[in-house]
Amino acid sequence: MNSSKRQQYEFAETVLDNLNTAVVLLDSQLNVLYINPSAEMLLGVSSNKITSKPISKLLTDEALITAVKDTLLSNHPFTQRERIILINDRRLTVDISVQLILSENMPDKNDKRLLIEFSQLDRHLRISREENLLAQHETIRALLRSMAHEVKNPLGGIRGAAQLLERELKNSEQTEYTQVIIDEADRLKNLVNRMLGPNARPNQTLVNIHSVSERVRSLLKADKSRDVNIYFDYDPSIPEVTFDPEHLIQAVLNIVRNAAQALTEQDKNSPLNESHSNSEQEKTITIKTRIMRHFNIGHKRYKLVAKMDIIDNGPGISEHMQERIFMPLITGRAEGTGLGLSIAQSLISQNGGLIECHSKPGNTVFSILLPINDNSNKPHRSFT
Incomplete structure (x- = not known):
């Protein structure tokens, strides 16, 4: 293979490696030729272990394997939306597309390649959920910072007033009440500080x-x-x-x-009748x-x-x-x-x-x- 062709293949591989879509390439014998990192993550297998292995080592869904074989024989693409597949005891919802690839660059002009694409719908839901979680967290922190300002100022006044009052009291029984006020004000201040979390920048x-x-x-x-x-x-x-x-x-x-x-x-x-088995x-x-x-x-x-x-x-x-x-x-x-x-x-x-x-x-x-x-x-x- 000349240098120009090699550069083209390397660029194509780089593009495939950075796709969010899971991509699997099979030869005419349904052996795995290539699997991109997104497919490695989705299917829970490494490229080194699955390359040159039959598709049955990659997928356990017999109906899906049959559909791939039919695509190879009929030369007609296969697409299915929102299919549920089982991967390592995980139920995943994916869109699947299988299509035939013929290229004049192959040594055998009659040779075939099959391209399988998995678009994981659960992944998009997860990303959306994470973005909502991060936005929610930032909103809560902003709210807590505002609340902390409103709470800590009067707490400081209450604590200071209780300390001044304590100095004027002569009866030890009465000073017990002011000490309760001071202790509770400190407890609430500590609670607010804990809710805010650390304020110092991370020391990475x-x-x-x-x-x-x-x-x-x-x-x-x-x-x-x-x-x-x-x-x-x-x-x-x-x-x-x-x-x-x-x-x-x-x-x-x-x-x-x-x-x-x-x-x-x-x-x-x-419940009492379950406590023994749980223990x-x-x-x-x-x-x-x-x-x-x-x-x-x-x-x-x-x-x-x-x-x-x-x-x-x-x-x-x-x-x-x-x-x-x-x-x-x-x-x-x-x-x-x-x-x-x-x-x-x-x-x-x-x-x-x-x-x-x-x-x-x-x-x-x-x-x-x-x-x-x-x-x-x-x-x-x-x-x-």
Whole structure:
């Protein structure tokens, strides 16, 4: 292949690699020739493992494989809207398009290529949900800043007046009442400060996210009051991220502690006839890390994103509560303050990341998404 043709193929590959649409290219024997990063993410497989393998190793949907074979035989394209496919126990809604490609540049003029495109509808819904979540978070922070100004000023006046009054009182029993006023004013001020979260700018540096989770592990070892087992499932290939390490530690710690509290409190809230079976079930929290390629956080698209999942097998979070879980003072626990997750979201968003939550009984997942600054040059792959 001459230099000009090689440059054309490399440019075409670059274009395909940066598409949001998942693209798979097959040969006439229905073996995989090429799969772009969006398809790797969607189908949960790496290009190195699936290239040259039959399509049956990539898709388990027999009806879809039959449709691909029919396209090859009939030379007619196939399109289906809003098809539900099952990938690694995930139900995904996608638009699918299969079409035949004939090119004079192929060594065998009668050779055929099949191009399969998957457009994930769930992904667009997720991006829209994340943008709403980020906008909601910024609105809440602006509201809290305004409220804090209105609350802290009169609190300072009340506290000062109580201190002046205390100096004039001679009776120790009466000074107890002024001390109550002072203590409650301080408590409310601290509550407002916690709702606002940290005001200092993030002190960002290169951070290994696994060292953060190990730090959280060491902090939780000291808490012997909760019968919860913590497991770790790391992807060692994840590069360092630019982040404030203290912010990340605090966010992960808040989420893990919330999960541990939910696990230990489920026995108390279970009916008597279920308490025995619940107590026998192992209470687990798993911290799992993975790399995401060509991934969106809100409306911003990143080449690489580090994803840290904090998974517990507790009772789950109700659907209506999931929509409000990151708002301050919103909690599903009688003894909760409703600030832990709100503060965690604030810490992560200040560093350009985001926290998502998906929950059902027995499986609650908090996903921390962290953008990675990747300047490495990726080698080209031939798909001809």
